[in-house]
Amino acid sequence: MEKNFFVKSHGLGNEYIVLDKENIDFELTKKAIQTLCNVHFGIGSDGILLKVPSEKADFGLRIFNPDGSEAEKSGNGLRIFCKFLYDYGFTKGSKEFSVETKGGIVKAKIEKEEKGKAKIITIDMGKAVFDTDKIPVNINDKECIDYPLKVEDKEFKINCVSVGNPHCVILVDNVPEMFDEKQVKKYGPKIENNPIFPNRTNVQFVKVIDKNTAEIKIWERGAGYTLASGSSSSAVASVLYKKGLTDSDITIKMEGGELKISLDKDFNIKMTGEVQEICKGTLSEELIENIKE
């Protein structure tokens, strides 16, 4: 692989740049991440996936948001990373392997390939956790379900969960006006940065369609409005199942496409969906010089 080789892929329109730490000759600083993710000064992306060594799993992954912050988990990011590992020969043909993330070790399975390239991937996203001290959410209650949160002129009933990264799930049935991109972009950051979330949070606005289908709009921590999110889909499915609003197998519909989520009775999550490579190449010397400044 050439020095500073990169691949850019997307999972349902939520795109990432993949880099291999052993193959780049610059530090992935906050400035480097922000530049690479910027569509004008860099490649443009919803985040960076950095392949790193692991002692505990077959592979290691660090996930960075465009604002430079590090995420514990990313569902689309994991599917994109596992496609990269399989397509570029790192798994030596194996279709099942493990990946260590900041939010725990996950198992991956290449479900479907076409011409030797991974197309559909299932990720065991780990277990949904509702304990407020583990999410974390700074409120006195042990769990944060239907908790009233005032945000400017609105009061939301929030449901918080961690799937490795923190999520704040809001059903729109009593705030139907919130199922709208403009409204999500207005209130999303105010919730993301609310002081009850010491590590900030991802935010989802949810419309339940039936017992096996929900539709969501997403405001991501450190990334903003995105067309799809695997960890958000996992978080929403867990909250809806816990509240008895849906069954344990659910399709989450998003602007960028849909993901299949299945839960067991202990809230262990499986997520299945497509991934597509967009482009690959090497970062130019001039870009790297700018990043290093």
Ligand SMILES: N[C@H](CCC[C@H](N)C(=O)O)C(=O)O
């Ligand atoms: N912004 C998220 C990470 C990426 C999540 C999303 N892209 C996904 O597919 O899960 C966070 O800071 O927790």
